[in-house]
Amino acid sequence: MNIDKSYQKTADLSEKLADYKKRVHTFLSAKINPRRPFSLYEPIHYTMSGDGKRLRPALTLLTVEAFASSVDNALPAAAALELLHNFTLVHDDIMDRDATRRGRATVHNKWDLNIALLSGDGLVALAYEALLETKSEKILSISRLFTQGLIEVCEGQALDIEFEKRNDVLADEYLDMIGKKTACLLSMCTQIGGLLANVTTENIALLKQFGWSLGIAFQIQDDLLDITADQKLLGKDFGSDIKQHKKTYILIHALEKGSKAQVREISDIYNKTDIDNDDIFKVKDIFTEIGAIKHTQELATSYFSTAKNALEGLSESADIKYLDAFLNFVLNRKA
Amino acid sequence: MNIDKSYQKTADLSEKLADYKKRVHTFLSAKINPRRPFSLYEPIHYTMSGDGKRLRPALTLLTVEAFASSVDNALPAAAALELLHNFTLVHDDIMDRDATRRGRATVHNKWDLNIALLSGDGLVALAYEALLETKSEKILSISRLFTQGLIEVCEGQALDIEFEKRNDVLADEYLDMIGKKTACLLSMCTQIGGLLANVTTENIALLKQFGWSLGIAFQIQDDLLDITADQKLLGKDFGSDIKQHKKTYILIHALEKGSKAQVREISDIYNKTDIDNDDIFKVKDIFTEIGAIKHTQELATSYFSTAKNALEGLSESADIKYLDAFLNFVLNRKA
Numbered sequence: 001m002n003i004d005k006s007y008q009k010t011a012d013l014s015e016k017l018a019d020y021k022k023r024v025h026t027f028l029s030a031k032i033n034p035r036r037p038f039s040l041y042e043p044i045h046y047t048m049s050g051d052g053k054r055l056r057p058a059l060t061l062l063t064v065e066a067f068a069s070s071v072d073n074a075l076p077a078a079a080a081l082e083l084l085h086n087f088t089l090v091h092d093d094i095m096d097r098d099a100t101r102r103g104r105a106t107v108h109n110k111w112d113l114n115i116a117l118l119s120g121d122g123l124v125a126l127a128y129e130a131l132l133e134t135k136s137e138k139i140l141s142i143s144r145l146f147t148q149g150l151i152e153v154c155e156g157q158a159l160d161i162e163f164e165k166r167n168d169v170l171a172d173e174y175l176d177m178i179g180k181k182t183a184c185l186l187s188m189c190t191q192i193g194g195l196l197a198n199v200t201t202e203n204i205a206l207l208k209q210f211g212w213s214l215g216i217a218f219q220i221q222d223d224l225l226d227i228t229a230d231q232k233l234l235g236k237d238f239g240s241d242i243k244q245h246k247k248t249y250i251l252i253h254a255l256e257k258g259s260k261a262q263v264r265e266i267s268d269i270y271n272k273t274d275i276d277n278d279d280i281f282k283v284k285d286i287f288t289e290i291g292a293i294k295h296t297q298e299l300a301t302s303y304f305s306t307a308k309n310a311l312e313g314l315s316e317s318a319d320i321k322y323l324d325a326f327l328n329f330v331l332n333r334k335a
Numbered sequence: 336m337n338i339d340k341s342y343q344k345t346a347d348l349s350e351k352l353a354d355y356k357k358r359v360h361t362f363l364s365a366k367i368n369p370r371r372p373f374s375l376y377e378p379i380h381y382t383m384s385g386d387g388k389r390l391r392p393a394l395t396l397l398t399v400e401a402f403a404s405s406v407d408n409a410l411p412a413a414a415a416l417e418l419l420h421n422f423t424l425v426h427d428d429i430m431d432r433d434a435t436r437r438g439r440a441t442v443h444n445k446w447d448l449n450i451a452l453l454s455g456d457g458l459v460a461l462a463y464e465a466l467l468e469t470k471s472e473k474i475l476s477i478s479r480l481f482t483q484g485l486i487e488v489c490e491g492q493a494l495d496i497e498f499e500k501r502n503d504v505l506a507d508e509y510l511d512m513i514g515k516k517t518a519c520l521l522s523m524c525t526q527i528g529g530l531l532a533n534v535t536t537e538n539i540a541l542l543k544q545f546g547w548s549l550g551i552a553f554q555i556q557d558d559l560l561d562i563t564a565d566q567k568l569l570g571k572d573f574g575s576d577i578k579q580h581k582k583t584y585i586l587i588h589a590l591e592k593g594s595k596a597q598v599r600e601i602s603d604i605y606n607k608t609d610i611d612n613d614d615i616f617k618v619k620d621i622f623t624e625i626g627a628i629k630h631t632q633e634l635a636t637s638y639f640s641t642a643k644n645a646l647e648g649l650s651e652s653a654d655i656k657y658l659d660a661f662l663n664f665v666l667n668r669k670a
Contacts, residue, residue, distance in 0.1 A: 036490075037490060037493050037494055037497060039493045039494075039496065039497045040489060040490055040493035091452060091453070091456060094448075094449075094452060095448075095449045095452060095453070113429075113430075113448075114429075114430045114496055115496075117426060117429060117430060117452060118426070118430070118489060118492055118493055118496070120456075121426060121455075121456075121459070121485075121489050122486070122489040122490075122493075124456070124459055124485075125482060125485040125486040125489055126486070128463065128478075128482040128485070129479075129482050129483070129486065132475070132478055132479050132482060139475065140467070140474065140475075143463075143467055143478065144464075144467050147460060147463040147464050147467055148464070150456075150459075150460040150463070151457070151460040151461070151464065154375060154453060154456050154457040154460055155371075155372060155375055155457075157453055158372050158374045158375035158453055158457075159372055159374075161374065161449055161450075161453070162372060162374045
């Protein structure tokens with residue numbers, strides 16, 4: 001294995017993430033800022049200048065670097081994955097009627113529906129533009145994978161909308177939905193990284209498994225944090241899934257395993273128009289009684305282990321230390 | 336030039352269009368119908384089963400056939416162009432709040448905003464999927480061209496929205512907007528056809544010119560038909576651009592060239608909330624007085640001639656008879 005010494009000497013993950021974030025930012029600024037008309041590109045610029053962690057392009061770049069390939073060639077594809085992710089955010093925010101995201105007004109709130117719809121479309125177009133700038137003999141496979149990912153993301157969102165209207169969603173259906181809606185994109189990040197680094201088919205399979213399991217664990221973790229995280233960290237967002245009547249794995253499990261009385265109590269609260277903090281605490285207590293929180297934590301841990309195992313499988317041909325640090329970083333976050 | 340005899344013997348353009356329409360339909364049905372979830376693919380199926388003429392894929396296939404290449408390999412790309420066109424229709428209908436299209440409820444009207452938004456996104460994804468099925472050594476150039484087209488279509492739509500709010504749009508700005516919004520896609524159809532048939536760079540330039548000029552002439556023709564077509568043919572759609580306060584080339588020219596009194600009269604009618612048929616006749620009379628209708632007809636004719644000239648430039652290396660028939664068919668329509 002041929003690892004560049006200077007790369008081994010670079011500092012910890014957070015410095016690496018900061019460096020990648022800066023590079024992706026430079027790439028995106030050069031692509032977006034000179035374009036006109038403003039009515040299309042100003043909201044796109046606004047979206048891309050939010051305070052995101054840029055976890056998806058980082059995952060692609062970390063994968064490429066783990067196989068000791070230069071990340072320079074991977075930048076357009078990494079940026080494409082970030083653009084695609086932001087497309088989903090802008091359109092999902094419209095569908096969820098969300099007024100804010102990460103403390104800023106959503107695009108349809110700051111401008112209007114038409115501008116948000118159109119700038120989401122523009123983000124997809126720019127994502128493909130960036131992707132097709134990639135210099136790689138695997139560009140066709142990469143483009144096909146990217147497209148299958150986009151299709152799955154749309155399917156996942158359709159299932160999410162369907163599930164909001166159903167009261168009988170099964171745990172497996174929920175996991176399938178978050179697989180398409182969240183895990184798929186993270187799995188694309190690692191697989192495209194692998195394709196860019198020209199790794200073996202076996203390693204692509206492991207990278208797919210790593211990204212996918214990380215994605216599922218990440219989403220379940222998100223569901224958990226919504227009601228278990230330190231309120232001071234999350235501020236007014238505490239219990240926001242419940243307040244917005246959103247289905248989460250914890251809820252679905254609780255409805256499946258709870259007694260009739262417990263299920264009725266949960267349903268009564270979920271059916272209220274205005275759910276307050278006392279309601280959240282009550283729901284949280286019932287979830288705890290049923291064992292739904294513990295079970296959900298165990299499920300997240302099991303996906304975490306699958307991701308970890310995939311990573312260990314890769315360790316023969318790659319320096320996995322940053323990917324491992326990334327996995328821990330994502331899953332140990334407190335908010 | 337090597338033209339297949341059986342191809343020369345096939346009947347007139349309308350039979351050819353019917354044959355292409357059927358082939359595109361079969362391709363699309365196989366792609367869309369087996370997919371789930373229904374909540375995503377039912378509205379997509381609905382959109383793609385409307386009574387469209389499938390002019391865009393036909394234009395690609397006619398181009399390929401003009402160079403005596405087999406159209407079989409061109410079917411995925413042709414279908415991709417039709418999917419992309421339908422994506423623009425679904426999202427444009429949302430933005431225009433249109434309740435019907437070609438006599439049927441629009442997707443957001445039949446279902447809802449979220450479903451329409453998402454199925455439009457799905458159409459883009461399926462368009463790329465179809466495109467990337469293309470077996471051609473030019474697939475990368477084709478994909479890049481397709482992506483630049485998508486970007487231009489978004490820019491054109493953004494300009495269209497901008498222009499609705501402005502009263503000082505210049506004729507050149509309007510032509511630039513319809514270039515991006517309409518002509519660009521038709522020009523992609525001919526260029527991609529040329530790339531699939533492996534034609535020379537000079538012929539690609541002529542195909543671009545042909546598709547572009549045809550597209551501009553087509554859109555100006557559309558503007559004209561809205562107020563000059565036989566009312567019985569158009570039925571209740573007579574003057575719909577004026578009723579919907581839409582900017583057209585005729586209007587912009589009339590506002591530029593009319594006297595103060597004429598401009599005021601036109602503006603007064605456009606500013607009414609409810610514009611009736613008498614208003615339309617009045618506007619039409621003023622347009623005629625100013626010479627705006629005649630001028631617009633001349634402009635359409637000049638783009639038509641440019642398209643015709645490009646076609647003649649191609650005639651040395653291609654059998655242009657169907658493309659020529661297509662040009663006449665599109666521009667001589669009465670409604």
